[in-house]
Amino acid sequence: MIPSTLEYTKASSIDEAVAAVAAGAVPLSGGQSLMPMMRLRLAAPHAIVDLSGIPELVGICEDEDEIAVGAMTIHREIAASELIRAHAGLVADAAGGIGSPQVRNRGTIGGSLGHADPHSDMPATLIAAGASVIAKGPNGERRILAEDLITTYLTTTLEPGEIITQVRIPKSDDHSAYAKFHRRAIDWTVVGVGVCIGDNGVRAAATGVADKPVRLSAFEAVLNGGGSLDDAIAKVAEGIEPHAGLDGSVEYKKHLLGVLARKAHGEASSR
Amino acid sequence: MGETITVTVNGTAHTAEVEPRTLLVHFLREQLNLTGTHIGCDTSTCGCCTVHVDGDAVLSCSTLAIQCDGREVRTVEGLQSEDGTLHPIQQAFHENHGLQCGYCTPGMMMAAVGIIEQQPNATDDEIRAALEGNLCRCTGYQNIVASIRAAADQMARS
Numbered sequence A: 001m002i003p004s005t006l007e008y009t010k011a012s013s014i015d016e017a018v019a020a021v022a023a024g025a026v027p028l029s030g031g032q033s034l035m036p037m038m039r040l041r042l043a044a045p046h047a048i049v050d051l052s053g054i055p056e057l058v059g060i061c062e063d064e065d066e067i068a069v070g071a072m073t074i075h076r077e078i079a080a081s082e083l084i085r086a087h088a089g090l091v092a093d094a095a096g097g098i099g100s101p102q103v104r105n106r107g108t109i110g111g112s113l114g115h116a117d118p119h120s121d122m123p124a125t126l127i128a129a130g131a132s133v134i135a136k137g138p139n140g141e142r143r144i145l146a147e148d149l150i151t152t153y154l155t156t157t158l159e160p161g162e163i164i165t166q167v168r169i170p171k172s173d174d175h176s177a178y179a180k181f182h183r184r185a186i187d188w189t190v191v192g193v194g195v196c197i198g199d200n201g202v203r204a205a206a207t208g209v210a211d212k213p214v215r216l217s218a219f220e221a222v223l224n225g226g227g228s229l230d231d232a233i234a235k236v237a238e239g240i241e242p243h244a245g246l247d248g249s250v251e252y253k254k255h256l257l258g259v260l261a262r263k264a265h266g267e268a269s270s271r
Numbered sequence B: 001m002g003e004t005i006t007v008t009v010n011g012t013a014h015t016a017e018v019e020p021r022t023l024l025v026h027f028l029r030e031q032l033n034l035t036g037t038h039i040g041c042d043t044s045t046c047g048c049c050t051v052h053v054d055g056d057a058v059l060s061c062s063t064l065a066i067q068c069d070g071r072e073v074r075t076v077e078g079l080q081s082e083d084g085t086l087h088p089i090q091q092a093f094h095e096n097h098g099l100q101c102g103y104c105t106p107g108m109m110m111a112a113v114g115i116i117e118q119q120p121n122a123t124d125d126e127i128r129a130a131l132e133g134n135l136c137r138c139t140g141y142q143n144i145v146a147s148i149r150a151a152a153d154q155m156a157r158s
Ligand SMILES: Cc1cc2nc3c(=O)[nH]c(=O)nc-3n(C[C@H](O)[C@H](O)[C@H](O)COP(=O)(O)OP(=O)(O)OC[C@H]3O[C@@H](n4cnc5c(N)ncnc54)[C@H](O)[C@@H]3O)c2cc1C
Pocket: A026, A027, A028, A029, A030, A031, A032, A033, A034, A035, A036, A051, A071, A097, A098, A099, A100, A103, A106, A107, A108, A109, A110, A111, A112, A113, A114, A115, A116, A117, A119, A120, A121, A122, A158, A162, A163, A164, A165, A186, A187, A188, A189, B043, B044, B045
């Protein structure tokens, strides 16, 4: 279908984009979620502001403690980044497995977070990696823990007028990996688990098992308390109630959670 | 409410008026009459509509025409040389029987050129993996992979 009538502007600075969003425009990044929704008329924004003309939003750089990833950086660049591979391998794993090359040539890290799909791969890995998001709005800039960004289906804690400008991933020596299950090549993830293992213990998060990405707290607690992997897997679904759907029953998703947590943990340990 | 855009398509600059909501695929097919680029779905999953924008393989059904203002677009019509010589990927699809009904073929070929440019030494398994965004309901993919393999080898030699 053809999207409904809309106004289009292309922002050339972050401030211009913020002003447009504050005035009611919807940000357009890679369009790999927004355009299909507009074609199906699930979304019908009256105005969109294209973020692709803002140079500060693109690219990956580092300071002493963190890797700064511009919100408009595409999945392909993230998957290929040596820097991200070295400090947060699970994020590169996830980016490289999203959709298809065509989707990875367009889809962005900022759009993945802003879209807040409960089956999205990026947010769960960023939560496991302890990343934060920089948001800019009419009242200035603030930092939000990735874990606090997504509240439920397609919903974030971004204030009206705020856009994500950057994702900041802590530099760490953690060994990490992301494991997911999807039915056919291009399908979205049914369940995915990201695990980071380091000096400060184990952190893990999952996608596809709730209305938002979740930390696997019980799994972490067993391992961080010196328990065995088997014991941790036995508790992995504690406190988590997946929704049954066309992609699987509650029991099936809990089963996948255990299988994938074991797989991601094993891959992370062997890196 | 038309907006004026200039898009270079297969080397020729086209200035045209589009509605902001016009998808690149509709602009190509209906305004420029380049009907080689196909539409196979409404959910950005089939890859039929794959074209290159500034050298990257992208879905023209999930890109607005207005986003391509000032950019270079390459479609399946832009593959063959001006003298009519087929591009190696077209020649390879021809020789390896890489199509049956042909509906997916333009998207397959544009995706294939993207794969060969990104990973000139791709193995057959890597080619299969990289075709994850292109659906074919006829061939079973075997001859598509064989065609891409042949084109990649040919392009590496020349
Ligand atoms: C066929 C197909 C398969 C896919 N498979 C997967 C998959 O397996 N796993 C996966 O994780 N994803 C998958 N995706 C989605 C892909 O990752 C998208 O790139 C992503 O969800 C959205 O990023 P985008 O840049 O395209 O954002 P857009 O589509 O441009 O925007 C998405 C939403 O986020 C908002 N937004 C965009 N940028 C910002 C910003 N900077 N600040 C605040 N809000 C913003 C938009 O307003 C919109 O509501 C798939 C997509 C397709 C088409």
